[in-house]
Amino acid sequence: MKLADVPTPALVVDRRALDHNIATMSDALPGPRLRPHVKAFKSTALARELADAGHRTFCCATIREVEGMAAAGLGEDLLLANEVLDCTRLGRIVDAGVARVTVAVDSPETVDAAAAGGVREVVVDVDVGLPRCGRDPADAADLAARARRRGLDVRGVMGYEGHLMRVPADEKPARVEAAMRVLLDAHAAVGGELISAGGTGTYAVNRWATEIQAGSYVLMDTEYVPHAPAFRCALGLWTTVISVSRKGWAVLDGGLKALSMDHGDPTVTEVGDCWFVSDEHTTVRTRPDRPVRVGERVRVLPAHVDPTVAQHERLYVVDGDEVTDIWPVDLRGW
């Protein structure tokens, strides 16, 4: 199949950029030093590429992601790096013996849910400065004790310094160190072998975590590039020009239902600039010096990969003009 024959709108993955990104990260963080986050691409086929590159421990953000990874035979060590109040489905996976499942806990309620649902291993999620999930560090030891009383194995701690992914490069090392000092103190109180943290924006400077939870680096997006310049944008939305106005605009057949807008407009370079995005359309201001033809194909770069991928059923992997693989986005939903 040729790229020109891919029906639009469709997500296309540039094989060479993908290979560059995987190799670059594997060089920096080989094997279990990286725990790739599948939420960024939601595809077991792509996760298998990372396993082939030596990373066989994975992070998930949803129960569905854990179930899908387990069913795909990629369940050697799955960390659900998120809080869950009903762990029944996770417990079923553990009981079936098809995957090792660890879940994050940050409250008595989530500890009790893990125990009640049949999960046997947890990490204590620690607040390291991002206002989201995470236990107050001063209370981490108590929570670990509660988990152990409930019969859970506490594998260590995690703490996501998500608020530091986009700070200026000259401030980043010191601020990440300060956040990780909080996590290391909590770890000293909690115990266990895991200190899990980090992401694509901090992987290069986070020297304190035993493993980094990066995912965005695999496909990358326009918004993240300034904060992780070692990686290339590997994901594009492949569209068709369906209408051209002589008043100076053209319309692409991909819109809000194919592109997540929370990090801003997509980048259109070939035929003009993004003007606005509607449900099924992107209107592009055209340039007088660049004639645009109805039926022309245009690649658009999304501003935020993770929720964009979640809007699609499949990824077309492309090497030049050739489609080499079609990967189902099989980890969508919850």
Added chain:
Amino acid sequence: MKLADVPTPALVVDRRALDHNIATMSDALPGPRLRPHVKAFKSTALARELADAGHRTFCCATIREVEGMAAAGLGEDLLLANEVLDCTRLGRIVDAGVARVTVAVDSPETVDAAAAGGVREVVVDVDVGLPRCGRDPADAADLAARARRRGLDVRGVMGYEGHLMRVPADEKPARVEAAMRVLLDAHAAVGGELISAGGTGTYAVNRWATEIQAGSYVLMDTEYVPHAPAFRCALGLWTTVISVSRKGWAVLDGGLKALSMDHGDPTVTEVGDCWFVSDEHTTVRTRPDRPVRVGERVRVLPAHVDPTVAQHERLYVVDGDEVTDIWPVDLRGW
């Protein structure tokens, strides 16, 4: 099934608000005066409710929507109100005799695609002021002539005044009239029985179109209410509080992958105010006077319904505390 037992995150439809919205619009625009737009809810089960209310002509925005409506037996008169360069799949539906399919055209290329793909009926899409698809009105007659030369039946014109949905109420009638004058002039040149236009924001003042293409009114969203106050928000994201910080925030288990953000933040009322939204989380600033409990369920109102629904596999229809139906969102994708 009780609402309390619905796994989160999940979209819930308030049956009473839905019934109010359907009845209000049916009173204003009975039967074929309304051509409901399925892009707003992407569910054949919900489309069937509208057919039961007397509306049996529908608008679609994608080929997949046309295919799904035809397969569900709702294909009495489907208008794909969008431009398509490959009409092969539409032609197959026409050949199978399972639906009447009309497609919008606004260029020689889209006319030729309709004829080549086996579609037999078109409307000329006219630019009435929204910078998106639509033929220059001066060229509408020529395009209709080309369509007829290619053996296509030209059923009339459509023109979407989407740029007027949110203008102040006192300006709206005059501006809609001006846009519709453009469409009526084009119709005089093109011929045919259809003058299809309008939406939820203009249905009450558009007296010129023979049919109105409204869809958002069915489920409604927070952003649209000021512009169409007859309707009620019927769609909520049902979430669970998965984490509470004593520093003044709580975290819900629904985020960017469950809520479209292109019209702004979701509205959280019960436990605090939306602070920010991440892939799988909404962080809420809590209020000192309102204790929040881990495990508590919270309903969040999305700012833009159409792309929010497209992120989900199903809609839970709820009457009070009771789940009365589960409707698949079966028209997703392209």
